[in-house]
Amino acid sequence: MITVIGTSHISPESVKKTREVILKRKPECVAVELCPERLVALKSGRKKPSLKFGLSGYILAVLQEHLSHKTHIMPGAEMLSAVDTGLEVGSKVALIDMPIRTTMGKIARISGWKKTKMVFKLLIDSLKGGKMKIDLNTVPDQEVIDEAMWYMKKDMPEFYDILVKQRNKHMYNWIKKISEDFKDIIVVVGAGHKKDLEEMITRDKL
DSSP states (O other), rough: EEEEEEETOOOOHHHHHHHHHHHOOSSEEOOOSOHHHHHHHHHHOOOSOSTTTTHHHHHHHHHHHTTTTTTSSSSSHHHHHHHHHHTTTEEEEEEEEEOOOOOHHHTTSSSSHHHHHHHHHHHHHHHHHHOOOOOSSSSOHHHHHHHHHHHHHOOHHHIIIIIIIIIHHHHHHHHHHHTTTTTSSSEEHHHHHHHHHHHHHHHTTO
16 A cells, blocks of 8 residues: 655644654555755755755755745655654655755756746745745645646746656656555655656556
């Protein structure tokens, strides 16, 4: 049985719910939307945008901070909770996200003009207060997530392809591999990834 939990990266309720589900189920494996380097960064509390990984790393940090409030496609505290709770109940923990350096490398290959255009769009969106109102204390409804994804795909297609489509494919390939060894799996990902991953799991009858 594979269960996908869609979380909000900025919701305390999400952290609590994720922990409760894992404690109750005690799955064989907990798969989380993290890579090893990202896990280390979160554990060290390194969350703010930094130039340590160059301009592409800085752009990714700014983008994920902005998108976390809308599409919930980048990991946060609830992933740390999932890792810790999984270890607590004796589950195997799998880090299934695309390596952060790979993601940054892909973003680095996007043209400078498109990156600049993206930054201006984020700035304008922030000044306008965004296109939609979201309750930051809960996981948003699928309709809200779909709308946010639609805007991202329309306004920032290159970033959507890297941050959503390619990462979904990478994570799903990991889920397929894990399912060969474990039958009871809980997958913890941002709400923006949940729908596509569930559709792929159903399609392939995992």
